[in-house]
Amino acid sequence: MKRTKIKDILLGEKANDTVVAKGWVRTKRGSKNVYFIALNDGSTIHNLQVVADVNNFDESLLREINTGAALSITGRLTESAGSGQNIELIAAQIELLGAADPEQYPIQPKKHSLEFLRENAHLRFRTNTFSAIFRIRHAMAFAIHKYFNGKGFNYLHTPIITASDAEGAGQMFRVSTLDPKNPPLTETGEIDYSQDFFGKPTNLTVSGQLEGELGAMALGEIYTFGPTFRAENSNTARHLAEFWMIEPEMAFYDLKDNMDLAEEFLKSLIQYALENCMDDLQFLASRLQQEEKDKPADQRSMDLIEKLKFVLENDFIRITYTEAIEILKNSTPYKKKKFQFPVEWGIDLQSEHERYLVEKHFKCPVILINYPKEIKAFYMKQNDDGKTVGAMDVLFPQIGEIIGGSQREENLEKLETRMREMNIPVEEMWWYLDTRRFGSVVHSGFGLGFERFILFVTGMGNIRDVIPFARTPKNAEF
RNA sequence: UCCCUAGUAGCUCAGUUGGUUAGAGCGGCGGACUGUUAAUCCGUAGGUCGUAGGUUCAAGUCCUACCUGGGGAGCCA
Numbered sequence: 361m362k363r364t365k366i367k368d369i370l371l372g373e374k375a376n377d378t379v380v381a382k383g384w385v386r387t388k389r390g391s392k393n394v395y396f397i398a399l400n401d402g403s404t405i406h407n408l409q410v411v412a413d414v415n416n417f418d419e420s421l422l423r424e425i426n427t428g429a430a431l432s433i434t435g436r437l438t439e440s441a442g443s444g445q446n447i448e449l450i451a452a453q454i455e456l457l458g459a460a461d462p463e464q465y466p467i468q469p470k471k472h473s474l475e476f477l478r479e480n481a482h483l484r485f486r487t488n489t490f491s492a493i494f495r496i497r498h499a500m501a502f503a504i505h506k507y508f509n510g511k512g513f514n515y516l517h518t519p520i521i522t523a524s525d526a527e528g529a530g531q532m533f534r535v536s537t538l539d540p541k542n543p544p545l546t547e548t549g550e551i552d553y554s555q556d557f558f559g560k561p562t563n564l565t566v567s568g569q570l571e572g573e574l575g576a577m578a579l580g581e582i583y584t585f586g587p588t589f590r591a592e593n594s595n596t597a598r599h600l601a602e603f604w605m606i607e608p609e610m611a612f613y614d615l616k617d618n619m620d621l622a623e624e625f626l627k628s629l630i631q632y633a634l635e636n637c638m639d640d641l642q643f644l645a646s647r648l649q650q651e652e653k654d655k656p657a658d659q660r661s662m663d664l665i666e667k668l669k670f671v672l673e674n675d676f677i678r679i680t681y682t683e684a685i686e687i688l689k690n691s692t693p694y695k696k697k698k699f700q701f702p703v704e705w706g707i708d709l710q711s712e713h714e715r716y717l718v719e720k721h722f723k724c725p726v727i728l729i730n731y732p733k734e735i736k737a738f739y740m741k742q743n744d745d746g747k748t749v750g751a752m753d754v755l756f757p758q759i760g761e762i763i764g765g766s767q768r769e770e771n772l773e774k775l776e777t778r779m780r781e782m783n784i785p786v787e788e789m790w791w792y793l794d795t796r797r798f799g800s801v802v803h804s805g806f807g808l809g810f811e812r813f814i815l816f817v818t819g820m821g822n823i824r825d826v827i828p829f830a831r832t833p834k835n836a837e838f
Numbered sequence: 839u840c841c842c843u844a845g846u847a848g849c850u851c852a853g854u855u856g857g858u859u860a861g862a863g864c865g866g867c868g869g870a871c872u873g874u875u876a877a878u879c880c881g882u883a884g885g886u887c888g889u890a891g892g893u894u895c896a897a898g899u900c901c902u903a904c905c906u907g908g909g910g911a912g913c914c915a
Contacts, residue, residue: 389874809915
């Protein structure tokens with residue numbers, strides 16, 4: 361007989377049917393006459409209550425039904441005699457698919473710390489919290505493709521291995537097949553990369569943007585969605601060495617079009633989550649509430665689902681960098697010298713400044729545009745004022761920068777000049793510059809940190825908890 | 839990488855100004871009881887106190903280094 365997923369069983373349409381359910385035991389409550397088994401198969405946050413009459417089963421089998429064990433249960437669905445669930449499965453046959461020694465199985469039917477579960481990342485999928493997170497993560501990945509596909513964007517697979525070190529987005533991981541103990545050397549004693557696999561030094565990508573632009577300049581609109589690698593020694597709850605990034609790149613889009621897309625895109629994802637992940641969101645929301653109930657009322661954050669609806673229903677605030685500096689200079693913390701870092705036109709905004717704008721001043725997602733050119737990348741559109749570039753950062757409460765993007769400089773001369781000023785090797789970038797040489801057009805794009813977005817949707821606080829197996833400095837377990 | 843902080847039983851933590859045989863709750867195991875809801879009740883086992891040095895008559899407790907986790911900062915998505 362074919363297995364029925366617990367999600368489908370709980371819909372309640374199969375009352376009185378005989379079904380086969382397979383899954384893992386969450387808890388078991390036993391007594392002399394009857395056992396109650398909470399069975400979960402990952403298809404939903406909810407468990408199926410299995411009722412087993414002790415007299416119908418071998419004692420040795422019942423002893424093996426422990427938290428973590430895998431079971432296949434055949435039985436009849438009935439209306440539940442107890443409260444707490446509508447439907448339950450009266451077991452006729454129980455097959456032990458895989459035992460789990462209760463003395464050794466680390467996941468107990470109790471609340472574990474996120475730190476402990478992080479160290480048991482291979483088993484944390486079996487908890488309510490993490491199964492909810494990763495179902496939502498999947499839904500968001502799917503919604504991203506759905507959104508872009510619906511708008512006629514092409515999913516472009518930009519390379520993971522790149523020989524370009526000019527992206528300027530941080531330290532890179534080397535990729536090499538040379539013998540690290542005994543690499544071939546040139547006459548001058550340098551490592552001879554001409555003998556390496558690609559005949560030159562190569563790295564893992566820090567961004568698919570430059571290649572993405574090449575695609576956009578023919579296909580019109582593209583997006584990438586793939587792994588990204590940064591070898592920065594970043595030890596924060598917002599950084600990973602290996603993370604997933606979504607990078608749309610659009611021909612004929614100016615900065616305003618870019619902002620409109622970013623806002624519509626984020627809102628469409630949130631809407632998809634609200635429409636398709638309500639069970640999991642509700643679980644995470646109540647979990648957050650539990651966690652925060654000890655905090656003083658003014659420090660508690662907004663209910664997760666309220667927060668998502670708020671972002672969905674309100675326009676993002678759009679201001680220029682220059683306006684942001686003005687607001688900060690007129691702010692109470694500035695006047696009371698509460699900011700640790702100076703506020704001056706030309707400096708990059710610090711976390712404390714971004715948080716003030718988003719969490720205190722506007723209490724809303726904010727899009728900051730037109731940053732000083734000195735603090736932004738070479739490829740950004742140079743504005744007519746000669747001082748700023750058409751950059752765009754989307755700032756979210758708690759998370760900070762969730763999107764970084766810009767209109768791109770399409771003028772060959774201006775771009776080359778800027779590259780020389782910033783010591784970017786112009787000759788090596790001939791392929792990038794060819795797009796400006798031949799049929800150059802206004803275009804724009806941005807990068808969305810997938811995990812940072814998942815942090816926001818799930819309400820989690822640490823980025824290591826929204827990726828299955830986190831890669832961070834000194835940690836590549838699993 | 840910098841600042842702060844923590845590392846004691848499988849998990850979450852307590853351990854007083856350094857002073858005999860290191861405690862609790864949960865989980866495990868044994869039993870009792872019950873259409874139960876992370877059940878309840880009784881009993882029981884379980885710890886080279888992160889690692890390596892040092893101070894001291896005496897170190898879980900003090901000092902140093904290192905490792906790992908957490909909070910904050912920088913870099914950024």
